Amino acid sequence: MRILLIEDDELIGGAVRDHIAATTHAIDWVKSIADAQEVTSSVNYGLILLDLQLPDGGGIEFLQKLRRRPDTTPVIILTARDQISDRIEGLNSGADDYLVKPFNLGELSARIMAVARRYAGSPQPTIRIDDLEIDQPQRRVNVSGKDVVLTRREWAVLDLLVARPGANVSKDQIEEALYAFGSEIESNTVEVYVSRLRKKIGKERIRTARGIGYCLGER
16 A cells, blocks of 8 residues: 655654564655645555644644545554554544554554455455455465465556455556656556566456456356
8 A cells, every 4th residue: 555654853753663664564754734735635545653742732633634534544643652642632533443552563564454344345364256365464475275476566457456355456456556656647657567477466357447447256
């Protein structure tokens, strides 16, 4: 998925960005409320990681405004505020999870995937479709008993399709997920990565709805 990190601390922000990028998610990093408001008005993120103490405002106020739009993007708060009252306020303001600094990066990854699964309506970490098995937390794909290795960008496409099995995912949504990796998006970029995925997991699994997008289903 494409993740937005809102964090002004250079050390924490850099560590989180590098860790998330290494786990095959695309990530954008901003350091202020103003920048966060600008990017969320034009980009559809799969999840937001939100610090509460930012140089130009509070994360709680940003979250409350986000929910009043209404914007249902999952939000995990990352903060040094560890009081029960702070947790209650964050969750009551619309956060989906609350993680206190300092935190373990492995735990952060697990919480990201848990929140993503809840939103996708798939509480199980391993997804099975016919003889295709996808373990998102472990980043493993198995087809007919054989392991398949995917690149970061191929995972970005697959994550979107897995989040809506049987439903169409538009070309624009896939382009947004790929764009955050920092490479230019050419006119045929989506088709290239969909083609690569088909070769690895089975051509018939990813169906094309002309003029609409792609969907993941059984063969």
